[in-house]
Amino acid sequence: MMENKQILIAQNDHSVKDDIDKLIYALQQYNLVYNYNFLYFSNKFLDPQTQKINYKHPDGWIYNDGGNGAQISLDGETCRIVTSYDQNPTMTFKQALHEFPRWKSILLGKPVTAKVHLSLSNNCDLSVTLSDGIASSCKHFQGEEAGDYIVELHLDINATAEKLYIEIKSTSISAVIKITKAYANLGNIAIENLPCIVNGFIGERKQYISTEIPPATELSLCEESVELSDSYSRLNSVLNNKFGTGKNGNSLLPDMRGYFSRAWDNDSTTDPDAANRTALGKGNVSGDHVGTVEEDQYKQHDHQLKFNINGQVIGGTSAPSTIINITSGSKTEKSGGAETRGKNISELYTIKWS
Structure with a gap:
């Protein structure tokens, strides 16, 4: 009996050690999900007609439901989704988790575990999926009762995978889905409070004085405007076509070459022409909004010309005449260069994508 007990203890010790090793490994990883708790909604706006805040989608996430009532x-503190009341609706809410430099060397062939905290307020058909495009881990809800759920998904990433994404999908009519948080990391244990693999905010603008080459996690804004590829879906969700849309339907990057930056006026009237600001490039935002443009100009003014029109010129036997003709206009001589500007230093402007 004593011998059997010692063997059992040894087995338990081994199991505990495995659990500790898994935990230690997971604690050394990063959260692959950006904006995992939906703090950032840069696309929300105040509707001037209803005076209510309207939302499009949280930063980093791709939301699709074109039906009525969606x-x-x-x-x-939750992302609330109501599916459309159309027949055969399909709502998808997903994020690409592989969008960071050298992701293949980090993820391929490795285990990834994810957790999604959600609440269903009525019966609905729903699926939560972690997929690399080759294999997937999926939890299906089919007419599940209302309540709170924590879905855990585990997937060993295929060695030839080209993507990794997490997706919530529903085909129910007028389903109400609340998502509190979604997080994922390398390893066999999903941990909520890991630092995100994105260090900072996607869409953040940065500037550099000593290089003309952007870091790997940023894209240059000092080049001709180009369309984002499908590899930048999280940045695309932040830009949301503010600076125009390319032929493939993705956002155009703003072309900031040669521009100075100015703080948003936001109805302060410090910028007296804010209402007349125009869209940058092929953008669709104008007026007193972030990302709009003003062309250069002088503030309206005049110059005093110092001369005396009371003097007279004596022309021999002719009648005296004034020095100048005050009925015709005159101009000062041109001076200056090609634009109005202050002293400045040229810098590289970039935008963060990962």
């Missing part, structure tokens, strides 16, 4: 919003 809604997405921030409800307290």
